[in-house]
Amino acid sequence: MAEKLLSKRGFARLQTAVRWMVRAMAALLSIGAACSDFFSANPPDEQNLFYFFGPPTSIHFIDARGAFHLTPFVYRYELEDPLNVIYQEQTDARYPLRFFAQGYSYRLFGFIPASRHLTRGSDGSFFYLLGADKLGRDVFARVAAGARISLLVVATGIAIYGLLGLCIGGLAGMQGGWPDRALMRFSEFVLAIPALYLLLALRALLPQKLPAWEATLLGVGTIALVSWPPMARGVRGLIIQLRQAPFVEAARSLGGTPGQIFFRHMLPALAPFVLAQSTLAAPLFLLGEVLLSFLGVGFGSADQSWGSQLRDAQDLRILTDFRWNLAPLFSVFATLLCLNVLTSRPDEREFRRTTL
């Protein structure tokens, strides 16, 4: 068996298996992001002052006397040492977990009113799957809510990025002449400025407090504003090649206007490149948002996003004693891994990447 696994085909199969696992993880992440409230036991912004820096609640099947119970249960936690923030389980009473239980009300997918949750602790006990942060907020609920914001940022980001690159590259390629030269000079100029500095400068221009939606859109827009050149240059190069293609010449000789030629004949040919390049830019948007929020200049979407949850992580106490607060790091890693693996074809030739 081991010999078979170590053979050439075994490795190829292993690789396929790993790719499928990553796909499953991506599906799980997106489902989790879409119904974050269903999976979380506590509202993401509810503060619980009796459980600040509380550890992840351990789930038991066997109680203190060694008896087995079919339904999993948790114990109540009490603060034993307020100075070092150490909680102790109180094993005198069991609190069974309830599944599909009524809890705080929320809107599923943002519009279906609902109040069912996957798991909840019984009354009188806390159930924090990944512990609590310094204000006693549920880390798991916050990570799940952050996933929604991050995936939204990635989706809108690549849409804006693709459109911007297509417009600028299309204009330069179709027009030629001085607009082409000016736009390409400008793209070189944008490339010449370290992206993060430009991002910070643009961020400083925007007002600090904005409604969440507007802030997310503007923030994503700023990242797109510093990252469009590779896309625009690629599109322009392709268009210049396509202009000589027989079908474009035929369309022109039949009296097609530049608009018609661009939308009807060139766009289908450009689509694969634009899609591939957009997906390559996806990690950029995720990381850009996380970095800006981490530095404290995020998009003002309260402190829901992963980056702002990580701001506290510079506190050495979190790194040594309350490590469950680093959970957003793993979600960032998992999302990046999914994006990287899903967007790379096994034999990819060209590798364009803008790094922040």
Next chain:
Amino acid sequence: MKILTILMKRTLRLGLLAFTVTSATFFLVSLIPGDFFTALEANPNIRPETVTRLREQYGLGDPVHLQYVHWVQRSLHLDFGYSLFYGSAVSSVVANALSNTLWMGVPALLLGCFAGAILGTFHAVHQQRPAGYLLDFLSAVTLSLPPLILGLAALMFASGTQWFPVGGMSAVSLESPHPLAWILDRLHHIALPVACICLPVTAIVEKIQYAAAKNTLVQLHVRSARARGLSRRRILLMHVLLPSLNPVLSVFGPLLGAVLSGSLVLETIFSWPGLGKATYDALFNTDIYLLLGCVACGGVLLALGNLVADLLLFLLDPRTRHFSNEAF
């Protein structure tokens, strides 16, 4: 001779670039409402006249275009202004910050490029074999580890094991140290930040080199080299690695920029007083002259990275020399 004209042209373009980048930054920043002294206005203990006087003194009361003209005039005399936030000349602040950033960035970049080029070639030779699959996996994982994650993990490691300092550039106890002790202390302090930058750089370079070397391996000159009976090491070094370095060198410039700006996060995590930190301070305190200095410095560094990459390419790859007139 040719290389000299290229150098001249590029230096000229570098100056032009620094000028345009700083000009754009100047007007962009002048759009931000308020200046360095705006915070003082809110203080009831400071009279408005004092604030006005301070503005006059530092030339911030003039209209924007006049400020710009004055700044350009002074810059031509190599006087880049005064940083109000740090309380010293911009040139000294930037020089200090730059040297700190380079201490972290240059070793990481060199190490990363070197390791990446070797690993990438090894990866291409071993593709679809156990070592190749292992590298496939490692490269996918490493590409998904941004400096932020690595930095926090390194901090956790340092605070858990106490093997490395958790931040800063030198130990406090070192007062008038022996040069050797100073070097050892500095190496001890840069180890973790350098590792955190080096790993992503290695991953990116490895991936590019892998793709390039994979294409080179199937070309006829490799087969003919093998037919001539050259040793395996010589073939790999001279006929596979060297000809496929072109794409790696072309990402060197962008990588330099990425290392410089990516270091802002690591500088924050490791409390390292570098260029990223200075830019951040300048921007959020509207210390405009310091900001201009930092942005110009970053732009010039990025352009210099591109220049160095092109020159290296010119020296290492004879194929580029024949087309150099158009390429530059």
